[in-house]
Amino acid sequence: MFVHCCHCYWCQRETGTAFALNAMIESDRASLLQGELDVVNTPSNSGKGQRIARCATCKIAVWSNYAGAGDAVRFRVGTLDEPFRLAPDIQIFTASKQPWVVLPADTPAVAEYYKRSEHWPRDSLDRFVALLAARSGG
Template sequence: MSGSRDGRCACGSIRYRLLSPPMFVHCCHCRDCQRQTGSAFVLNALIETDRVGLLSGEPEPAAVPTDSGQPHVIHRCPACRTALWSTYGGRTAVRFVRVGTLDDPAALPPDVHIFTRSKLPWVVLPDGVPAFEVYYDPQALWPRASLERRRAALGG
């Protein structure tokens, strides 16, 4: 990903820009993501909150229940209700930006497939992309620079 990437909600009221490449991109197949998106999986670009610039509008946070019981807040356009990004576990310094809301979602393919234990049987995972039944160890997969960014964002 070179330069910035812009994204928007369905109605265009909210526009945003990723001010740097994301740290990592997840393709999550968990039941929570399936239920919340109404789809087979969700693509999330993990990026520091201060690296997501709002160009117009202001998303509304909405807390949603999870199977884990951990906090999950989805930020949606107040007009069209498009989910733009989430925060998980109360960690607001990192956003999980919905790749599908980018003007060019093909620019951010997944770095990993997670929670494949609940992957729908007709979804075929690509060769060469790590896949895990549940979660994984970021230390083993993330580039060093991304790990450093994550550590700085989360304060440790």
């Protein structure tokens, strides 16, 4: 639906690198092809936490689920079959980005978070609203 490149300190800490690249993908569009998962509950800056599904063997983070969308949306790019297809749609939490990271001029960037209605394409917004409606039963 949409791809964040997040530069917040939480993502830096959790990934061990300068940022996290997270595609918001409906759970039914991303599946585990092999192996087993260990799900780890971790804290998040929002205070609501996140669940990170890790490969039970190598412990790589396969996807995350954040509290706001629950199990309905999976977040991750690097573990997809073709991660090169998912460039960031927006750079977020740039106020805490590492000073040596150079942001592309043609990608929107915000100091913290943003309003979906101002940045998401209409079809992505529609998909997200439909997903949340189905999740809540209405």
